[in-house]
Amino acid sequence: MTVLPFSAVLPEDASDGPEDSPLRSVSTAVAVLDCFTAEPELGATKVAARLGIAKSTACRMLAALAAGGLLEKAGSGRYRLGLRLFEYGQLAVDRLLLREVAMPFLGELRETVRETVQLGVAVGTDVLYLERLETAGAGLRFRTDYHRNPAHSSSIGRVLAASDPSLTAAILERGLERRTPFTVVDPLRWRRTLVQTREQGYATCRDEYDQGWSSIAAPILTGVTGRRRAVAAVSVVGATSRMLGPRKPAVVQGVRRAADRITVALERASS
Amino acid sequence: MTVLPFSAVLPEDASDGPEDSPLRSVSTAVAVLDCFTAEPELGATKVAARLGIAKSTACRMLAALAAGGLLEKAGSGRYRLGLRLFEYGQLAVDRLLLREVAMPFLGELRETVRETVQLGVAVGTDVLYLERLETAGAGLRFRTDYHRNPAHSSSIGRVLAASDPSLTAAILERGLERRTPFTVVDPLRWRRTLVQTREQGYATCRDEYDQGWSSIAAPILTGVTGRRRAVAAVSVVGATSRMLGPRKPAVVQGVRRAADRITVALERASS
DNA sequence: TCGGGGCGTTCCGACGTCCGGAACGGCAGC
DNA sequence: GCTGCCGTTCCGGACGTCGGAACGCCCCGA
Numbered sequence: 001m002t003v004l005p006f007s008a009v010l011p012e013d014a015s016d017g018p019e020d021s022p023l024r025s026v027s028t029a030v031a032v033l034d035c036f037t038a039e040p041e042l043g044a045t046k047v048a049a050r051l052g053i054a055k056s057t058a059c060r061m062l063a064a065l066a067a068g069g070l071l072e073k074a075g076s077g078r079y080r081l082g083l084r085l086f087e088y089g090q091l092a093v094d095r096l097l098l099r100e101v102a103m104p105f106l107g108e109l110r111e112t113v114r115e116t117v118q119l120g121v122a123v124g125t126d127v128l129y130l131e132r133l134e135t136a137g138a139g140l141r142f143r144t145d146y147h148r149n150p151a152h153s154s155s156i157g158r159v160l161a162a163s164d165p166s167l168t169a170a171i172l173e174r175g176l177e178r179r180t181p182f183t184v185v186d187p188l189r190w191r192r193t194l195v196q197t198r199e200q201g202y203a204t205c206r207d208e209y210d211q212g213w214s215s216i217a218a219p220i221l222t223g224v225t226g227r228r229r230a231v232a233a234v235s236v237v238g239a240t241s242r243m244l245g246p247r248k249p250a251v252v253q254g255v256r257r258a259a260d261r262i263t264v265a266l267e268r269a270s271s
Numbered sequence: 272m273t274v275l276p277f278s279a280v281l282p283e284d285a286s287d288g289p290e291d292s293p294l295r296s297v298s299t300a301v302a303v304l305d306c307f308t309a310e311p312e313l314g315a316t317k318v319a320a321r322l323g324i325a326k327s328t329a330c331r332m333l334a335a336l337a338a339g340g341l342l343e344k345a346g347s348g349r350y351r352l353g354l355r356l357f358e359y360g361q362l363a364v365d366r367l368l369l370r371e372v373a374m375p376f377l378g379e380l381r382e383t384v385r386e387t388v389q390l391g392v393a394v395g396t397d398v399l400y401l402e403r404l405e406t407a408g409a410g411l412r413f414r415t416d417y418h419r420n421p422a423h424s425s426s427i428g429r430v431l432a433a434s435d436p437s438l439t440a441a442i443l444e445r446g447l448e449r450r451t452p453f454t455v456v457d458p459l460r461w462r463r464t465l466v467q468t469r470e471q472g473y474a475t476c477r478d479e480y481d482q483g484w485s486s487i488a489a490p491i492l493t494g495v496t497g498r499r500r501a502v503a504a505v506s507v508v509g510a511t512s513r514m515l516g517p518r519k520p521a522v523v524q525g526v527r528r529a530a531d532r533i534t535v536a537l538e539r540a541s542s
Numbered sequence: 543t544c545g546g547g548g549c550g551t552t553c554c555g556a557c558g559t560c561c562g563g564a565a566c567g568g569c570a571g572c
Numbered sequence: 573g574c575t576g577c578c579g580t581t582c583c584g585g586a587c588g589t590c591g592g593a594a595c596g597c598c599c600c601g602a
Binding site for chain 1: 577578579580581582587588589
């Protein structure tokens with residue numbers, strides 16, 4: 001089992017670029033799948049328009065993907081992502097040593113802080129959440145319907161960027177999109193948050209993604225001493241008043257402790 | 272949002288049959304993906320051998336899928352399932368009304384019984400677990416590294432088959448594979464468990480999949496009265512002594528109550 | 543240190559599969 | 573009932589794709 005897949009950074013997004021790789025039909029099939037990230041249900045016409053291919057081609061693609069279970073046919077000729085993708089996805093993360101090792105510590109952290117706990121990695125310039133443990137008794141429930149965030153407005157993203165110059169560059173090149181009035185969109189100020197993150201050993205994110213919600217993250221490190229890099233990060237997210245008020249020191253300590261213990265456990269397990 | 276994808280039954284497995292659908296390369300690409308359900312890591316040679324295609328073809332397929340993020344390249348030319356599949360999979364289940372509606376009730380059920388709680392649907396002749404809520408204080412932890420079971424040796428599968436003759440037939444046609452000395456492999460006896468399930472309104476499964484572990488399941492129904500069908504099922508799984516001993520009535524009541532409430536909530540939400 | 547085997551990758555020509563346009567059939571709305 | 577929209581099917585021509593063989597690499601054993 002491997003700690004993490006290779007493409008932790010820049011897995012070549014290729015949102016609309018002309019796929020120049022071989023196996024054109026396979027490439028377009030993947031592009032067809034990608035259409036369903038934005039829209040939950042799509043028909044042949046819309047897919048064809050979005051990809052600039054013939055309607056008949058789109059129709060064949062949809063049918064072929066549905067035959068393989070990657071898509072499923074809804075009633076009126078529309079399609080949606082299939083459950084087989086859920087299976088594959090579960091297999092993919094189950095085989096990640098990182099997740100397996102981190103899980104018990106995430107559970108403990110949730111018990112300690114009684115807030116939502118997350119485990120995230122970088123995928124391109126986004127943060128992908130491999131795990132999210134919710135807690136019942138944390139007042140309002142945190143939104144659970146996303147699994148990917150722009151890295152710049154996330155405490156996990158900040159932690160990951162702080163130890164990875166190429167990720168930092170990629171994020172800045174993509175641009176710091178404003179989500180709330182509090183999102184840090186000035187490159188210089190954003191870079192300063194990274195410096196602070198390195199000094200403190202943890203990152204915070206106050207109201208920058210969803211107003212009223214803040215998070216604190218700490219890095220899970222790998223590599224030899226002196227050249228350590230964050231492969232992932234642990235974060236706690238909750239209402240801003242609970243995160244950055246009087247409880248902040250306790251939360252910070254909990255997050256850092258969990259991340260450090262996962263780091264150690266990961267080293268032992270991958271040896 | 273839709274309650275459940277269409278292919279709740281028989282999404283055409285086609286494990287090794289000669290794909291007669293168009294888009295041959297897409298079909299083989301899907302077949303390549305399928306190879307990774309059994310093995311976590313594969314190279315071009317093994318994929319080619321398993322599918323009976325040329326090594327060069329397999330290599331191109333792997334490269335194309337990796338370019339799309341569905342696979343990721345491990346160090347030495349080997350590949351594994353990519354994190355993008357995890358994303359797609361999460362999207363697929365997030366868009367299921369069933370899961371969204373069921374979640375709070377599953378959480379409550381876990382608090383009540385303090386055991387692992389599952390939500391499952393039928394996929395072919397297997398049960399696919401859409402959600403599994405573990406509990407910290409339940410003694411030994413239940414194995415968490417699978418998301419798909421043969422339906423015949425699962426209480427959820429029994430509940431689903433009990434209200435679906437075509438699923439029953441498909442399961443029997445595939446054959447009742449023995450997993451433990453307690454697995455019901457006699458078709459007649461197995462049919463009787465379905466009858467009992469219908470009479471009781473819930474199903475049990477004692478030591479049939481993993482010795483020492485048993486489960487109790489109740490159906491989530493849909494459709495008009497008189498012609499109701501189980502689209503999914505809730506189950507509680509734990510050590511056999513805790514499941515089928517003195518606590519059994521309490522567990523049964525809890526499971527049935529949760530399933531009934533999800534049924535009602537689903538009707539209201541999809542109207 | 544050297545040689546061999548295994549593996550992933552690349553190259554090439556011939557084959558055949560896939561693309562795009564147009565026509566068909568079903569559905570919903572006006 | 574008509575009309576527009578959409579998913580699906582059919583067809584011929586173009587070009588992407590397949591399989592075999594050769595290459596380079598790494599690992600293993602001598």
